[in-house]
Amino acid sequence: MAYEIPGMLASFTAGEDLSSAQYLAVKIDSNGNIVKAGAGERAIGILQDKPENGKVGSVMLYGISKAVYGASVTAGDALEVDANGKLVPYTSGTVVAIALESGSADEIHSVKLI
Numbered sequence: 001m002a003y004e005i006p007g008m009l010a011s012f013t014a015g016e017d018l019s020s021a022q023y024l025a026v027k028i029d030s031n032g033n034i035v036k037a038g039a040g041e042r043a044i045g046i047l048q049d050k051p052e053n054g055k056v057g058s059v060m061l062y063g064i065s066k067a068v069y070g071a072s073v074t075a076g077d078a079l080e081v082d083a084n085g086k087l088v089p090y091t092s093g094t095v096v097a098i099a100l101e102s103g104s105a106d107e108i109h110s111v112k113l114i
Contacts, residue, residue: 002101002110007063014051022050023068023108024085025096026059034059036085040093043081045113060113064100067111075102079111087111 015033018026025043026034034057037043046065051057070086073079080093086105087097097111 002066002108003064004060004066004110005064006060007113008061009048009058010045010061011056011058014053014055014057017053018047018057019050019052021047021085023047023066025067025081025087026057026085037081037096038085039081039083041081042094043085043096046097046111062113064110064112065097066108067097069099069103069105069107069109071105073099073103073109075099 012034015035025037027037045059045061048058068086070082071088077099078090078095079087079097080090082088101109103109
């Protein structure tokens with residue numbers, strides 16, 4: 001069962017429609033807005049809500065967050081972002097979290113943000 005222990009939350013304006021991106025990894029774009037992170041990119045954290053373009057969204061920058069997996073994950077795996085903003089086992093991108101729970105693609109589980 002996924003759980004959260006917030007460490008640090010911050011508010012940012014969405015630079016695209018993120019209304020279907022809750023618990024996905026986000027990054028900052030060149031305008032200082034949050035957008036969905038892509039494959040191997042350095043994410044700033046996990047989106048906690050569902051902001052539309054131009055609306056303010058909450059991002060967990062540090063702590064234990066719920067996140068959507070994009071593949072099979074084993075507890076303890078180092079995780080990176082896939083092309084859809086989901087977390088997958090690290091291969092060559094940037095490690096953004098550690099899996100606290102095992103799970104499968106499209107499931108929501110707890111991760112420790114780093």
